[in-house]
Amino acid sequence: MAISDWGAGEGPRDKLLQRGAQAVSDAELLAVLLRTGHRGSTALDLARELLGRFGGIRGVLAAPGQQMLDCPGMGESKVAQLQAAQELARRQVQEGLAEGDLMGNPQQTRLFLSHHLGGREREVFTCLFLDNQHRLLRCEDLFYGTLDGAAVYPREVAVRALQYRAAAVILAHNHPSGVAEPSSADRRITERLQDALGLLDIRVLDHIIVGRGQSYSFAERGLL
Structure with missing residues (x-):
């Protein structure tokens, strides 16, 4: 099930927009990035599976691409989205380093x-x-x-x-x-x-x- 199929106000994306990013859990944030699940499972179900497999959000974002592709429901598009999120975080911190001691x-x-x-x-x-x-x-x-x-x-x-x-x-x-x-x-x-x-x-x-x-x-x- 895709996040777009959730009822109004029910999904993690709506919760994020209405309450702010700090109000959602790691699984819900990850589900917003993934957007879709697999074989009857929601994006939130898939997010929870990944967090359990890799030991938390740090492990998910740091996981090698091939290990991600071996997970049910994870294709190249989803892996690319997670890698892009990791790289954006890295570049944000790097910009801060260039400005200070x-x-x-x-x-x-x-x-x-x-x-x-x-x-x-x-x-x-x-x-x-x-x-x-x-x-x-x-x-x-x-x-x-x-x-x-x-x-x-x-x-x-x-x-x-x-x-x-x-x-x-x-x-x-x-x-x-x-x-x-x-x-x-x-x-x-x-x-x-x-x-x-x-x-x-x-x-x-x-x-x-x-x-x-x-x-x-x-x-x-x-x-x-």
């Missing part, structure tokens, strides 16, 4: 990195390049694969930092396993990058590891 708002930085890296199926090494007021100049994914299996070259990070005239960087990568604790390889590459960029008078402000619903900050743990 990243080190003055670490929660916002972590939120952005969670959106940016949380749903990746393989490890991605990202750099946030900042100006001398710690405003975001550029976010760039530089290396892919595990830090042991895919080399992270300090020279490449330095070249990008000089290209963007960055005064500081925040390093970040994800752990697809979901565990945010740093490995020995994570610690080694952080030290190498800190030493290499320090020669250019470019500060490494933090290295953030994104796990499943959690993150780890080298700066907060006193490792920088």
Whole structure:
């Protein structure tokens, strides 16, 4: 059943419009995006199925596309709608980072990195390049694969930092396993990058590891 088939004032879309987005549940919000259900089930039923399968709204939005397509009632159109919602959220947070001091708002930085890296199926090494007021100049994914299996070259990070005239960087990568604790390889590459960029008078402000619903900050743990 499609949301358009609900009676006036009965469906989640009407509830959202009449009472505001904060008045509807996660399942109802998700149903508005999905619009239709499958085989006699409503969009709300499908939304509840997805939330249960992926462990909540964060899991749904971060789920790989193929896993979504394997769910009954989920086609390419619905998957694209959810991916678009996730990307809009990421870009909204990124715009905010470009306007302010990243080190003055670490929660916002972590939120952005969670959106940016949380749903990746393989490890991605990202750099946030900042100006001398710690405003975001550029976010760039530089290396892919595990830090042991895919080399992270300090020279490449330095070249990008000089290209963007960055005064500081925040390093970040994800752990697809979901565990945010740093490995020995994570610690080694952080030290190498800190030493290499320090020669250019470019500060490494933090290295953030994104796990499943959690993150780890080298700066907060006193490792920088």
